[in-house]
Amino acid sequence: MTHEREITEPVDLCRPDGRLNPAAVGWSRRPLHRSHLRGWGRAKRWEHWGVVTPTHVLGLVASSLDYAGVQSLYLLDRRTRRETVAEAVVPFARGTEFPPVSGAGRIRARGGGLTIGIDQGVDGSTVRATAPGVEVDLVVPLPPGHESLGVVVPWSTRRFQYTVKDVGRPVRGSIRIDGTDHPVGADSFAVLDHGRGKWPYAVRWNWAAGCGPGRAIQLGGKWTDGTGSTENAVFVDGRLHKIGADLTWRYDRSDWLRPWRITGDRVDVTFHPFHERVARTNLLVLAGETHQCFGHFTGWAATDDGERVDLDGLTGWAEEARNRW
Numbered sequence: 467m468t469h470e471r472e473i474t475e476p477v478d479l480c481r482p483d484g485r486l487n488p489a490a491v492g493w494s495r496r497p498l499h500r501s502h503l504r505g506w507g508r509a510k511r512w513e514h515w516g517v518v519t520p521t522h523v524l525g526l527v528a529s530s531l532d533y534a535g536v537q538s539l540y541l542l543d544r545r546t547r548r549e550t551v552a553e554a555v556v557p558f559a560r561g562t563e564f565p566p567v568s569g570a571g572r573i574r575a576r577g578g579g580l581t582i583g584i585d586q587g588v589d590g591s592t593v594r595a596t597a598p599g600v601e602v603d604l605v606v607p608l609p610p611g612h613e614s615l616g617v618v619v620p621w622s623t624r625r626f627q628y629t630v631k632d633v634g635r636p637v638r639g640s641i642r643i644d645g646t647d648h649p650v651g652a653d654s655f656a657v658l659d660h661g662r663g664k665w666p667y668a669v670r671w672n673w674a675a676g677c678g679p680g681r682a683i684q685l686g687g688k689w690t691d692g693t694g695s696t697e698n699a700v701f702v703d704g705r706l707h708k709i710g711a712d713l714t715w716r717y718d719r720s721d722w723l724r725p726w727r728i729t730g731d732r733v734d735v736t737f738h739p740f741h742e743r744v745a746r747t748n749l750l751v752l753a754g755e756t757h758q759c760f761g762h763f764t765g766w767a768a769t770d771d772g773e774r775v776d777l778d779g780l781t782g783w784a785e786e787a788r789n790r791w
Contacts, residue, residue: 497568501662528575535559552597554578604639627663634682676782732768
């Protein structure tokens with residue numbers, strides 16, 4: 467078990483010299499960290515919105531890795547399993563714009579025929595994107611009292627990451643594919659991964675997120691192990707229950723569509739994939755490989771008071787990513 471401190475007041479992620487502010491290490495129920503990263507070469511900034519509807523899965527990534535911006539749109543038709551992918555690598559992340567606080571301000575990224583525009587306010591966010599054959603126009607409201615998980619992961623005073631995992635947000639709007647509108651609304655949900663930090667060159671992580679009516683699960687691993695911080699939580703009716711334990715992930719790297727097992731203190735989850743997405747990048751200094759599986763969850767996770775929350779039927783994803791960046 468970890469012994470993480472809950473942060474309840476706004477705090478700067480970095481000290482004036484650019485190193486990690488010790489007062490920023492901990493977790494929060496809403497975005498409170500101001501991420502004014504300093505220096506160049508290891509700073510990473512990104513916004514990743516994942517949206518699941520009864521008919522489609524959408525992934526949007528706007529990022530700046532200092533020496534490159536890596537932008538992407540991924541769309542899966544759940545009925546036909548057709549994948550639509552638009553990607554762009556922009557030297558020195560030209561044209562990108564990121565605010566210092568999650569949930570406030572605007573994000574802009576473009577390149578290779580792909581444009582991403584996200585506007586954030588106190589009532590929620592609008593998410594828009596265009597790519598060849600695809601137009602995305604979504605509103606993601608922020609319900610009163612809705613909580614998200616913010617965590618600072620400290621590898622050292624020079625290497626650290628602030629992440630916000632906002633799971634189970636309602637979403638409405640449309641996704642237009644080759645001129646045909648696909649409405650987004652009932653039985654749909656959105657997940658935000660907001661990241662700001664200074665990373666080691668080589669890293670590996672696991673991430674799983676699943677949502678259903680009144681319940682959601684957020685689980686991570688490998689990249690946080692041994693740091694004293696975790697990004698694990700179960701959400702009940704929008705209320706966050708932090709799980710302060712490193713978890714064990716078991717899955718078959720020779721067959722990603724076999725069930726995954728994620729277990730640990732207060733967590734016993736099986737993930738059942740129905741589709742695998744593979745993303746690979748190899749630009750010499752920048753390289754990565756991600757296996758992201760979409761599917762359904764079974765099992766349980768326990769709240770702060772020990773109640774076991776039934777996770778059967780939650781929909782979402784589990785992934786392994788390996789990056790040199």
